[in-house]
Amino acid sequence: MSEIIIKNISIGDELLIGQVINTNAAWLGEQLSGAGFQLDSALTIGDSEKAILDAFNACMDADLVLVTGGLGPTADDITKPTVCKFFDTELEFCQAAYDNIVSIFNRRGFQMSERNRGQAMLPKSCQYIPNTYGTAPCMWLEKNGIVFAFMPGVPYEMKGIFNDELLPRIKERFHAVPYEKRVIMTTGIGESFLADKIKGWEDHLPDFLSLAYLPQYGMVRLRLSGKHENADFLRKTLDSEVEKLKALISEYIFAMQDQPIERTVFDLLINKGMTFASAESCTGGNIAHAITLIPGSSEVFKGTAVTYATPMKTKVLGVPSETIEKHGVVSQEVVEGMATGVCNLMEADFGVATTGIAGPSGGTEENPVGTVWIGVASAKGVVSKRFNFGKERENVINRATIMAFEMLREEILAHTENAVS
Amino acid sequence: MSEIIIKNISIGDELLIGQVINTNAAWLGEQLSGAGFQLDSALTIGDSEKAILDAFNACMDADLVLVTGGLGPTADDITKPTVCKFFDTELEFCQAAYDNIVSIFNRRGFQMSERNRGQAMLPKSCQYIPNTYGTAPCMWLEKNGIVFAFMPGVPYEMKGIFNDELLPRIKERFHAVPYEKRVIMTTGIGESFLADKIKGWEDHLPDFLSLAYLPQYGMVRLRLSGKHENADFLRKTLDSEVEKLKALISEYIFAMQDQPIERTVFDLLINKGMTFASAESCTGGNIAHAITLIPGSSEVFKGTAVTYATPMKTKVLGVPSETIEKHGVVSQEVVEGMATGVCNLMEADFGVATTGIAGPSGGTEENPVGTVWIGVASAKGVVSKRFNFGKERENVINRATIMAFEMLREEILAHTENAVS
Numbered sequence: 001m002s003e004i005i006i007k008n009i010s011i012g013d014e015l016l017i018g019q020v021i022n023t024n025a026a027w028l029g030e031q032l033s034g035a036g037f038q039l040d041s042a043l044t045i046g047d048s049e050k051a052i053l054d055a056f057n058a059c060m061d062a063d064l065v066l067v068t069g070g071l072g073p074t075a076d077d078i079t080k081p082t083v084c085k086f087f088d089t090e091l092e093f094c095q096a097a098y099d100n101i102v103s104i105f106n107r108r109g110f111q112m113s114e115r116n117r118g119q120a121m122l123p124k125s126c127q128y129i130p131n132t133y134g135t136a137p138c139m140w141l142e143k144n145g146i147v148f149a150f151m152p153g154v155p156y157e158m159k160g161i162f163n164d165e166l167l168p169r170i171k172e173r174f175h176a177v178p179y180e181k182r183v184i185m186t187t188g189i190g191e192s193f194l195a196d197k198i199k200g201w202e203d204h205l206p207d208f209l210s211l212a213y214l215p216q217y218g219m220v221r222l223r224l225s226g227k228h229e230n231a232d233f234l235r236k237t238l239d240s241e242v243e244k245l246k247a248l249i250s251e252y253i254f255a256m257q258d259q260p261i262e263r264t265v266f267d268l269l270i271n272k273g274m275t276f277a278s279a280e281s282c283t284g285g286n287i288a289h290a291i292t293l294i295p296g297s298s299e300v301f302k303g304t305a306v307t308y309a310t311p312m313k314t315k316v317l318g319v320p321s322e323t324i325e326k327h328g329v330v331s332q333e334v335v336e337g338m339a340t341g342v343c344n345l346m347e348a349d350f351g352v353a354t355t356g357i358a359g360p361s362g363g364t365e366e367n368p369v370g371t372v373w374i375g376v377a378s379a380k381g382v383v384s385k386r387f388n389f390g391k392e393r394e395n396v397i398n399r400a401t402i403m404a405f406e407m408l409r410e411e412i413l414a415h416t417e418n419a420v421s
Numbered sequence: 422m423s424e425i426i427i428k429n430i431s432i433g434d435e436l437l438i439g440q441v442i443n444t445n446a447a448w449l450g451e452q453l454s455g456a457g458f459q460l461d462s463a464l465t466i467g468d469s470e471k472a473i474l475d476a477f478n479a480c481m482d483a484d485l486v487l488v489t490g491g492l493g494p495t496a497d498d499i500t501k502p503t504v505c506k507f508f509d510t511e512l513e514f515c516q517a518a519y520d521n522i523v524s525i526f527n528r529r530g531f532q533m534s535e536r537n538r539g540q541a542m543l544p545k546s547c548q549y550i551p552n553t554y555g556t557a558p559c560m561w562l563e564k565n566g567i568v569f570a571f572m573p574g575v576p577y578e579m580k581g582i583f584n585d586e587l588l589p590r591i592k593e594r595f596h597a598v599p600y601e602k603r604v605i606m607t608t609g610i611g612e613s614f615l616a617d618k619i620k621g622w623e624d625h626l627p628d629f630l631s632l633a634y635l636p637q638y639g640m641v642r643l644r645l646s647g648k649h650e651n652a653d654f655l656r657k658t659l660d661s662e663v664e665k666l667k668a669l670i671s672e673y674i675f676a677m678q679d680q681p682i683e684r685t686v687f688d689l690l691i692n693k694g695m696t697f698a699s700a701e702s703c704t705g706g707n708i709a710h711a712i713t714l715i716p717g718s719s720e721v722f723k724g725t726a727v728t729y730a731t732p733m734k735t736k737v738l739g740v741p742s743e744t745i746e747k748h749g750v751v752s753q754e755v756v757e758g759m760a761t762g763v764c765n766l767m768e769a770d771f772g773v774a775t776t777g778i779a780g781p782s783g784g785t786e787e788n789p790v791g792t793v794w795i796g797v798a799s800a801k802g803v804v805s806k807r808f809n810f811g812k813e814r815e816n817v818i819n820r821a822t823i824m825a826f827e828m829l830r831e832e833i834l835a836h837t838e839n840a841v842s
Contacts, residue, residue: 014635016460017602018451019644019679023442025465030439039437041472044446044463047633051462058479072612072634108809115613154636156816214440223440275730284713285706288727292705295781295814297729303737304727306709312724312767316737346733360716393716 036176069153457597490574
């Protein structure tokens with residue numbers, strides 16, 4: 001059976017004048033790939049009847065059209081009337097949509113307005129799909145056997161509806177070609193050196209598998225993926241290729257799932273029943289933010305002291321002010337004092353600390369912008385390293401955060417190895 | 422003179438499987454708007470000859486087509502031959518392109534490969550535009566009076582070439598209609614209530630102006646924009662309409678620029694020479710992370726105590742353990758104790774604190790998931806409020822962070838007003 005053609009249309013002037021970056025298309029592409037489908041194109045257009053009609057008409061060679069955006073309660077949304085024109089139908093009141101809007105307003109404790117009632121007016125011939133994430137409706141319409149599914153443009157709502165409601169319906173309606181992927185997370189080796197190390201293996205991969213290199217902030221994700229009608233054969237081939245790959249680069253692999261490094265640290269700590277705390281200067285709370293995005297992080301994370309102002313390193317963390325005066329705030333001595341200090345203060349098994357110059361100003365000859373010291377303290381003592389993460393502030397913060405988790409991961413492993421030996 | 426039609430085509434499989442988010446389209450849209458042009462659509466397609474030819478053929482109603490991507494040393498196996506097919510020409514060696522590639526390799530101290538030499542083979546009928554940012558060429562071709570401009574997909578290279586080389590050529594070739602926009606940032610009022618409040622004004626806007634609502638996490642951005650041949654008249658009309666709008670909703674406006682609320686707080690504090698610190702439980706360091714992304718934030722931000730583990734609220738912030746036992750960790754008494762505690766600990770003018778249940782577990786009947794207490798302390802005392810930010814963890818964290826900054830903003834203003842009166 002041949003693969004179906006799937007197109008995405010994103011509606012919204014804000015996407016075309018650059019006020020909002022369209023992240024929905026990439027997200028939908030990723031979800032579809034994972035489910036054995038393939039996104040063929042993604043078109044962004046403005047809030048204009050002509051643009052919408054032209055875009056719909058250009059989809060008459062597709063099997064499935066996923067439309068996002070243009071369904072809010074305000075006047076700039078002209079999608080629904082245009083949908084009626086294209087599908088030769090008219091708006092009518094939909095009780096189920098109305099009840100959903102009422103329940104959302106009740107839950108949030110807000111009063112409903114006439115305008116919100118208007119959101120329950122839907123094209124007569126559409127199949128209404130409930131959106132429990134917001135008041136905009138989700139709709140399923142067909143023309144010449146082509147399915148058009150409409151979702152709100154707000155990413156949080158779109159993602160929820162797609163996963164909960166649309167994807168199951170799509171899977172039921174269309175044939176998916178089994179797809180599988182394996183992600184191997186590596187760190188400590190650059191993309192081209194990695195490529196050289198695995199070239200012999202990569203050159204002999206079967207045709208239906210492909211390898212992608214995804215470098216990001218001091219790590220390289222390897223994604224080995226493929227499609228095959230025989231799902232079992234696909235899975236077995238992937239597994240055996242991954243085993244060969246692991247044998248070649250085992251020392252650089254830190255996870256076999258596509259997950260951020262803080263997730264790996266979280267899993268390790270949960271497993272060992274241990275905890276950590278952070279003392280953050282240049283990372284400004286980003287280590288804490290990353291770990292606390294994980295549900296259940298309170299099991300492994302005690303807390304953080306962001307000591308942005310220098311005197312707080314002394315007052316909160318107990319780093320002697322003489323140490324700061326003598327060695328400077330961006331130094332091995334200070335980062336080690338911070339790591340040890342927060343470990344004691346928060347009564348954690350591990351304390352991780354950062355101090356550096358995120359930029360754009362504040363650099364010196366000795367410590368140019370991008371210089372970051374990272375330290376990890378535990379009952380065993382404290383280790384620290386100096387890095388330079390470049391000139392761009394957000395980049396420095398992100399790279400320092402990832403490296404702090406990587407150093408923490410290594411210390412957790414070292415700690416356990418010693419305990420075992 | 423009528424406006425020209427501009428379309429963008431982005432080529433790359435990685436954009437369709439969600440490996441890379443297409444940020445080029447939004448950036449180009451923003452640049453074009455600012456220069457008095459308008460991006461009509463942005464299409465993303467994969468690295469396939471058929472997809473590229475279909476996309477080019479769908480542009481025969483445009484005046485200008487901006488193509489990005491598909492010109493790297495590996496991907497151009499498809500794009501350049503397809504370009505030749507569409508423009509009925511063939512590849513030939515371009516000395517200027519070759520010299521450019523050689524000079525880039527020399528600058529970087531790398532050895533050139535045969536593959537890189539291939540990058541100097543360009544369609545015969547193209548006008549070569551030098552790319553000093555990388556080895557991929559920039560090309561200008563015409564068919565039936567329609568201009569096709571090809572740029573590399575790497576954002577850094579694309580942006581450089583577009584600004585240095587392409588935009589000047591586009592301005593010379595096409596007529597621009599002056600464009601202006603104003604952004605009004607509001608909070609504390611929902612999209613539909615805002616729309617009701619300003620309906621009378623919105624209905625009487627001149628035809629050449631349009632209003633867009635951009636809701637996000639407890640705030641709504643309003644964008645009033647327009648185009649007019651008379652730039653002076655356009656500017657004056659926008660200014661006077663914005664004044665009318667401000668009079669209608671002044672109490673909800675927190676900024677007149679398109680900026681996050683932490684930026685508004687930063688500007689206010691810089692202005693007043695004051696500082697703040699945060700005590701974060703459910704926001705887990707996100708307040709600190711948001712403010713420290715701003716260069717120079719050390720001027721206004723003292724630090725943060727993320728007291729994720731309950732005993733740390735007592736040990737680090739001095740909230741009495743009896744208060745926690747009596748009222749529970751998610752309570753007015755605790756959030757006020759945290760705010761006051763961190764204000765004193767960090768020696769700041771304001772202390773902002775959060776405690777709540779980000780979910781997905783941990784909710785109770787009294788305090789369901791999404792319940793968040795936010796408090797702000799200053800020399801004047803402490804204020805606090807209870808919220809429910811819904812069920813989705815990341816959403817709860819983001820909305821609580823924005824609301825914490827909003828409450829902090831209100832307190833800074835109240836503080837100053839009192840000081841003046």
